[in-house]
Amino acid sequence: MNTLPVSMIFALSLAAYSTGALASLATWRKPALCRYICCGSGLAGAVFGGFAAVLGVLQGTPVRWMISSGIPLFAYSFDYDALAGFFNLTLAILAGGVSVYSFGYLKEFEGKRSIGFFGFLFHLLLLSLTIVFTAANAFLFLIGWEVMALAAYGLVTFYHEDRETRRAGLLYIVMAHIDAGCLLLGFALLMQVSGSADFASFRTAAAHLSTAQQAAAFVLFFLGFGIKAGVIPFHIWLPAAHPVAPSNISALLSGIVLKAGIYGMARIFLDGLGVLPSWAGLLVLIVGVGSAVLGVLYALMEHDLKRLLAYHSIENIGIILIGLGAALVFRVAGHPQLAAVALIAAMFHTLNHAIFKCLLFLGAGSVLHSTGTRNMEELGGLIRPMPVTAFCFLIGAVAISGLPPLNGFVSEWLTYQSLLAGFGATGGLTRILFPLAGSMLALTGALAAACFVKAFGITFLALPRGAESRLAHEAPRSMLVGMGCLTVACLALGLGVTWFLPTFDAMTEQLLGRRVGSNLISSHGWVLSEGIRHGGTVSTVAIGIGLLILLIPAVVLVSTGTRRFARRRGPAWDCGLAGLSEENEYTATAFSKALRMIFSVLYQPRREIQAVFDVSPYFPKAIRFESEIEPTFEKRLYVPLKDVLLRFAIRMRAIQAGSIHAYLAYIFVTLVLLLLFGVRP
Amino acid sequence: MTGLLAKAGLQLVLLLLVAPLLSGIIKTLKARLQTRRGPHILQSYRDIFKLFGKGTVIPETASWIFSATPYIVFVTAALVGLMIPMTTTDAPLSLFGGVLAVVYLLALGRFFLALGGLDAGSSFGGLGSSREMTISAIAEPAMMLAIFTVALAASSTNLSEMAKVAVSQSWKFLAPSQMLAFAALFIVLIAETGRIPVDNPATHLELTMIHEAMILEYSGPYLALLEWGASIKQLVLMTLVVNTFFPFGLSSDWTLRGLGLGLIFYLTKMLLLACLIVLVETTNAKLRLFRVPELLMVSFIFGALALISTFLF
Numbered sequence: 001m002n003t004l005p006v007s008m009i010f011a012l013s014l015a016a017y018s019t020g021a022l023a024s025l026a027t028w029r030k031p032a033l034c035r036y037i038c039c040g041s042g043l044a045g046a047v048f049g050g051f052a053a054v055l056g057v058l059q060g061t062p063v064r065w066m067i068s069s070g071i072p073l074f075a076y077s078f079d080y081d082a083l084a085g086f087f088n089l090t091l092a093i094l095a096g097g098v099s100v101y102s103f104g105y106l107k108e109f110e111g112k113r114s115i116g117f118f119g120f121l122f123h124l125l126l127l128s129l130t131i132v133f134t135a136a137n138a139f140l141f142l143i144g145w146e147v148m149a150l151a152a153y154g155l156v157t158f159y160h161e162d163r164e165t166r167r168a169g170l171l172y173i174v175m176a177h178i179d180a181g182c183l184l185l186g187f188a189l190l191m192q193v194s195g196s197a198d199f200a201s202f203r204t205a206a207a208h209l210s211t212a213q214q215a216a217a218f219v220l221f222f223l224g225f226g227i228k229a230g231v232i233p234f235h236i237w238l239p240a241a242h243p244v245a246p247s248n249i250s251a252l253l254s255g256i257v258l259k260a261g262i263y264g265m266a267r268i269f270l271d272g273l274g275v276l277p278s279w280a281g282l283l284v285l286i287v288g289v290g291s292a293v294l295g296v297l298y299a300l301m302e303h304d305l306k307r308l309l310a311y312h313s314i315e316n317i318g319i320i321l322i323g324l325g326a327a328l329v330f331r332v333a334g335h336p337q338l339a340a341v342a343l344i345a346a347m348f349h350t351l352n353h354a355i356f357k358c359l360l361f362l363g364a365g366s367v368l369h370s371t372g373t374r375n376m377e378e379l380g381g382l383i384r385p386m387p388v389t390a391f392c393f394l395i396g397a398v399a400i401s402g403l404p405p406l407n408g409f410v411s412e413w414l415t416y417q418s419l420l421a422g423f424g425a426t427g428g429l430t431r432i433l434f435p436l437a438g439s440m441l442a443l444t445g446a447l448a449a450a451c452f453v454k455a456f457g458i459t460f461l462a463l464p465r466g467a468e469s470r471l472a473h474e475a476p477r478s479m480l481v482g483m484g485c486l487t488v489a490c491l492a493l494g495l496g497v498t499w500f501l502p503t504f505d506a507m508t509e510q511l512l513g514r515r516v517g518s519n520l521i522s523s524h525g526w527v528l529s530e531g532i533r534h535g536g537t538v539s540t541v542a543i544g545i546g547l548l549i550l551l552i553p554a555v556v557l558v559s560t561g562t563r564r565f566a567r568r569r570g571p572a573w574d575c576g577l578a579g580l581s582e583e584n585e586y587t588a589t590a591f592s593k594a595l596r597m598i599f600s601v602l603y604q605p606r607r608e609i610q611a612v613f614d615v616s617p618y619f620p621k622a623i624r625f626e627s628e629i630e631p632t633f634e635k636r637l638y639v640p641l642k643d644v645l646l647r648f649a650i651r652m653r654a655i656q657a658g659s660i661h662a663y664l665a666y667i668f669v670t671l672v673l674l675l676l677f678g679v680r681p
Numbered sequence: 682m683t684g685l686l687a688k689a690g691l692q693l694v695l696l697l698l699v700a701p702l703l704s705g706i707i708k709t710l711k712a713r714l715q716t717r718r719g720p721h722i723l724q725s726y727r728d729i730f731k732l733f734g735k736g737t738v739i740p741e742t743a744s745w746i747f748s749a750t751p752y753i754v755f756v757t758a759a760l761v762g763l764m765i766p767m768t769t770t771d772a773p774l775s776l777f778g779g780v781l782a783v784v785y786l787l788a789l790g791r792f793f794l795a796l797g798g799l800d801a802g803s804s805f806g807g808l809g810s811s812r813e814m815t816i817s818a819i820a821e822p823a824m825m826l827a828i829f830t831v832a833l834a835a836s837s838t839n840l841s842e843m844a845k846v847a848v849s850q851s852w853k854f855l856a857p858s859q860m861l862a863f864a865a866l867f868i869v870l871i872a873e874t875g876r877i878p879v880d881n882p883a884t885h886l887e888l889t890m891i892h893e894a895m896i897l898e899y900s901g902p903y904l905a906l907l908e909w910g911a912s913i914k915q916l917v918l919m920t921l922v923v924n925t926f927f928p929f930g931l932s933s934d935w936t937l938r939g940l941g942l943g944l945i946f947y948l949t950k951m952l953l954l955a956c957l958i959v960l961v962e963t964t965n966a967k968l969r970l971f972r973v974p975e976l977l978m979v980s981f982i983f984g985a986l987a988l989i990s991t992f993l994f
Contacts, residue, residue, distance in 0.1 A: 383744045394746075403789040404782060413781055416838075423833050435829040435988050439822040439981075442784075446821035449788055450814035453795040457810065462802030463742055527776055536838030542777035543760065543786070550693075550756045557733060558752075558902040566736035572743070572801040572898055580742065586799065586807020594815040598974045 006063045006080060009052040014130060016045035021123035028116020035106050038119030042099030045126060050092030056085030057503050073197040079136035082506035086347060087133040087263045090354045093489060094255045095126050101362050101482025102248045104475065105369065118158065125151040132260050138187040138197040149176035152257055155249040156241045168240035175227055175237040182224030189217050199272065206274030214273055218280050221268045229261025229317045232291040233633050238314060243306035243374065247365025250306055254313040255358035262320055262350050269328060270511045281328030282430060288321025289437050292444040297602060300451045300595055301629050303376045303588035305364045308455055309357065312400060315444060316353040320346045322437055323415050326422055331512060335425045338418060340508040340516040341530060345414035347504065352407040352493060356399040359486040363393035366475040367459060371468040376588040378466030379459045385472040390460045392483040397452035399490045402445045405540035406494035412445060413538055417530035458588045465582045495541045498525045589627065604630035688935060689763050689773040696762040700912040701725035703951060710959040729905045737901030742802040750797030751906035757790035758913040765917060766844040766924050768943030769932045775841035780828050787914060791817055798895030809894025812970060816879065819977045820872045826984030827865040830858055830991055831925050847928035854926045861987035863926045868980035870922055874915040876958060878968040923950045
């Protein structure tokens with residue numbers, strides 16, 4: 001019934017992004033006009049995309065359309081089903097927020113950098129993401145995937161005059177191609193069995209996959225999508241690349257580009273490879289737990305605001321994988337109902353993380369825009385010059401720490417519930433893994449809260465620590481509106497979760513054959529339950545109302561309890577010294593010192609203190625302090641790997657002699673070999 | 682709806698009244714055990730009453746976070762108190778949040794308390810915030826494991842449901858898994874309520890303090906709210922331990938007789954747990970901060986063993 005509108009509106013959104021890309025390039029000489037076009041068409045595309053997604057998610061029947069290309073195995077085929085709709089909805093929310101934000105953010109580029117080129121890449125990224133989320137043909141998917149990687153590379157290296165940026169870009173593009181290579185091999189394996197590049201054909205061919213083929217395909221796809229999602233140990237590009245990009249792009253990269261990896265996993269593992277064995281699900285679960293805990297532990301040690309957020313993306317991808325892994329295990333164990341709950345937990349966290357991480361990156365962008373530094377040790381006291389940014393950042397921080405009544409809490413709650421249910425649903429020793437994973441999730445949550453106390457407290461509270469933060473000013477209005485929209489989304493998804501959950505029905509029915517959204521809601525839509533009789537229940541809206549009601553007696557007690565109540569400002573306790581200055585304040589490094597000591601096995605911290613003194617070492621004239629933690633994965637895994645590769649490359653140089661005769665011989669031998677393989681059926 | 686509000690109102694009054702009393706009892710018991718006279722048992726009430734009558738000084742460096750924190754701490758603790766069964770198995774708001782909501786609401790209070798500590802800009806506040814967040818972070822997995830053990834036995838995370846299952850098998854606490862879970866949760870209780878050997882609530886020495894460091898800049902009604910909130914949090918956590926492991930005397934309904942009997946049982950159990958805490962506090966010395974993780978690791982291992990023994994025994 002709604003087939004035509006969905007495809008029409010979806011096409012309009014694609015058209016808006018394409019026009020935006022081309023128009024941005026065309027108007028590059030007029031920066032102001034270009035800025036209007038760039039943000040306007042981004043917003044238009046987001047509105048159309050979001051509208052199509054809402055229609056697509058709500059109606060159960062997928063919309064398919066195909067334009068044949070004339071090239072074998074390749075067709076412009078799109079499949080707009082519930083999963084695609086959900087990811088497109090996420091994309092649209094972020095694209096909308098970022099487009100509004102960019103209107104103010106890009107102003108400082110005028111006259112300095114090419115907004116036209118930026119707009120071109122920005123729209124190309126949004127376009128390619130839309131294609132990735134809807135493609136129904138492996139090659140179309142891979143083309144979208146590659147364009148996405150290249151557009152993201154262009155945006156990551158936008159400040160290319162910086163050496164750090166160029167290095168990060170190189171690391172990113174290398175990792176992006178390793179993951180694309182894995183995906184290509186994975187799809188080749190599937191195509192060999194199904195004889196077609198159509199996703200629908202993989203679905204039917206999954207039954208003919210041998211165990212070994214299925215395992216190989218799983219490993220290849222897990223590697224490919226895992227690298228894109230920034231799963232530990234393939235994460236090293238992420239904390240390098242995300243902070244150096246312009247902040248609005250960092251928000252998109254962490255918010256939605258990582259989620260392309262999650263999308264791929266959901267699409268292939270739940271839909272394309274048949275029912276995966278339980279070891280696959282457990283592997284996803286364990287990798288998820290590792291990413292969550294290690295991600296947040298590394299985040300704690302960062303005092304670069306954007307790097308800290310980038311590490312938190314790794315953590316949250318881990319939490320999403322916990323839900324996804326649990327869903328895979330439950331499916332093979334014969335509990336589709338539970339699998340659906342776990343899948344909802346994972347997907348809802350995907351959406352939630354997209355929104356609050358985007359919000360936090362935009363907040364960090366405002367701070368960077370206003371002060372020019374990402375180093376938290378030079379910030380402080382920004383809540384006074386930047387009250388709105390501070391409030392938005394605080395809401396994002398509470399949400400990402402998984403605290404009630406906001407959206408992060410709800411998805412973590414669902415994850416806990418599915419893990420607890422997993423204890424009863426699986427047999428043997430593996431069942432112990434679920435509560436243990438739950439306790440690690442608790443550790444992650446508590447560490448994330450510690451990290452965001454640090455991030456918000458050091459950046460926005462107390463006294464400014466550097467000249468930049470003393471001169472800070474509030475961000476332009478459009479940036480505040482962009483952040484405000486996402487803040488409202490955090491609140492709405494947290495408090496109104498029971499109204500939102502039924503939208504997952506079509507997705508779980510499509511992937512697992514169960515509609516559980518309505519089972520999760522009880523008491524006339526006020527209470528969220530885990531869908532099991534006498535199971536856990538929670539109601540964020542009741543918590544919100546309860547907190548407000550209880551506020552009344554507290555306020556009454558404080559304000560009217562006594563007539564002698566007086567409120568005045570005075571200096572904080574300075575230990576009898578000559579007043580409080582920024583030197584007395586706790587720093588970000590000091591704040592995480594206790595955790596650095598406790599987890600020193602992991603961090604291998606190294607510190608160096610050099611003091612210059614005249615008479616006694618107790619009265620230094622100058623002091624130099626240096627502290628760093630060991631980048632374990634880089635040092636222990638990637639550097640040796642790189643060395644092996646280089647050594648291999650040097651060996652290979654022997655056959656690359658530069659002689660044309662030798663190359664002709666190689667070509668001939670290759671041709672003969674290919675013909676031998678090709679002709680034999 | 683009116684029934685719900687009446688129950689909630691009743692429990693709220695009980696909560697607000699008993700919490701300072703419990704703090705007073707613990708202080709008095711501790712003093713007696715150390716052959717001191719100690720403060721009067723009602724001193725906590727007097728402190729709170731007096732503080733509400735005083736003015737408050739807000740540091741010049743502080744923002745609205747500083748003023749909002751006492752309210753948030755107080756309100757989250759009180760709301761949590763309405764979600765746990767105290768005298769009856771049927772807690773007023775248990776439908777709206779189970780044990781996970783309890784843990785995370787307390788975390789919300791702690792989040793803002795730590796921000797309030799940082800807001801004044803003095804080094805003490807930052808020190809307290811850093812330590813509080815560190816210790817709570819490493820206490821969290823142990824607490825969750827112990828809670829999961831109980832929740833899995835009841836196959837619910839709803840506290841009323843857990844209490845009902847506990848009542849139906851009152852002697853279950855003798856099972857190894859429950860005993861281990863109790864041991865794990867008791868250690869977490871010590872850490873979360875800031876008692877020796879983790880924190881010392883009685884001093885303002887910078888080397889020992891965690892909670893006291895965070896609230897150093899607070900005064901007057903704000904301090905009263907914080908102290909009251911802290912005592913409610915302590916009451917809530919102790920109630921949680923007492924009623925999940927020793928559900929004796931929990932009435933199953935809100936009748937007058939059931940409530941009265943339940944209240945007597947409840948107060949007796951709380952008194953016994955308070956004695957245990959006082960005993961631990963008096964016989965132990967405060968641990969160095971970096972030895973605390975070892976203690977919490979013990980708690981975590983207890984929790985893990987509890988979990989493993991649920992399907993061994």
